[in-house]
Amino acid sequence: MQSFSLRYALIALFVMATAACASLGLYTPQTFIERAVAAQLTATSVRTSATKLLNSGAITVADAKNAQTAASNANEGIDIAVAAYKAVCPALHTTELPDPACAAPPGADAKLTAVVGILQLTQSYLKTKEPK
Amino acid sequence: MSIALADTVLTTVLDLLAAAAKLTALKASKDAAGLPITLEDLKDARAADDVAAAELDKAIAAHGG
Numbered sequence: 001m002q003s004f005s006l007r008y009a010l011i012a013l014f015v016m017a018t019a020a021c022a023s024l025g026l027y028t029p030q031t032f033i034e035r036a037v038a039a040q041l042t043a044t045s046v047r048t049s050a051t052k053l054l055n056s057g058a059i060t061v062a063d064a065k066n067a068q069t070a071a072s073n074a075n076e077g078i079d080i081a082v083a084a085y086k087a088v089c090p091a092l093h094t095t096e097l098p099d100p101a102c103a104a105p106p107g108a109d110a111k112l113t114a115v116v117g118i119l120q121l122t123q124s125y126l127k128t129k130e131p132k
Numbered sequence: 133m134s135i136a137l138a139d140t141v142l143t144t145v146l147d148l149l150a151a152a153a154k155l156t157a158l159k160a161s162k163d164a165a166g167l168p169i170t171l172e173d174l175k176d177a178r179a180a181d182d183v184a185a186a187e188l189d190k191a192i193a194a195h196g197g
Contacts, residue, residue, distance in 0.1 A: 026149075027156040034169050037158070040177040041151035047184040048150070051191045061197035068188050075181065082171065 032085050032104055035112050039078050042119045043071040049126050059129045070122040077115035084108035 029035040050067035053059040059067075089102035162169050 026152040027159045029155060031169070033171060033174065034155070034159070036171075037169055037174050037177050038151065038155050040174060040181060041154050044177070044181040044184045045151040047181065047188045051184070051188045054188075054191045054195060061192055061195050064188060064192050064195075065197060068185065068192070071181070071185065075178070078174075082174070 032102065032108060032112070035109070035116075036078055036082055036085075039074065039112055039116050039119065042116060042123075043074040043078075046071045046074075046119055046122050046126070049123070053126060053129060059126065063126070063129055067122055067126060070118060074115045074119050077111055077118075081108045081111035081115065084111060 029038045046067050050059065050064045054061065054064040085102070085105050085108040088105040088108065158169060158173060162173075
């Protein structure tokens, strides 16, 4: 039951983030690889934010370590998702032709959605630590 | 709020938007070259992430972590 609720919370976060990007005129990733790159860039932004907040004294070392761990875990999730993607689309992974099955392979896409959701929760956590 | 703290808040917000902005820029440059975003781009993004991870490790160490 709890994992069911978490799954819907992560999907809701993903949808909200996608809508926010579109409203700001930012590109919304369309393919699996684009979503993987977006997830990787988000992990990096978590680390960059944590570094700046730690150096300014806005967060503790423990908070920074939590952010570092979350981003590293996200990288592992991305690697798992990419491996699942390559298993479904072995011949296409360098060029990604517009094959619907490879645009959003179910297992790989679900993993990426979970990764992005966790990163967004980490970003939200960091935001609560911003100085008011 | 001091100017230093306001600056921290602003740069943090910009960091959060930076990921989406970087993807937008990457897509635009790829489109201009007539190429799709590929796993090579993911490798490049991972390399940049490794640098950011090292910077955070350095900051953690500097603060006694």
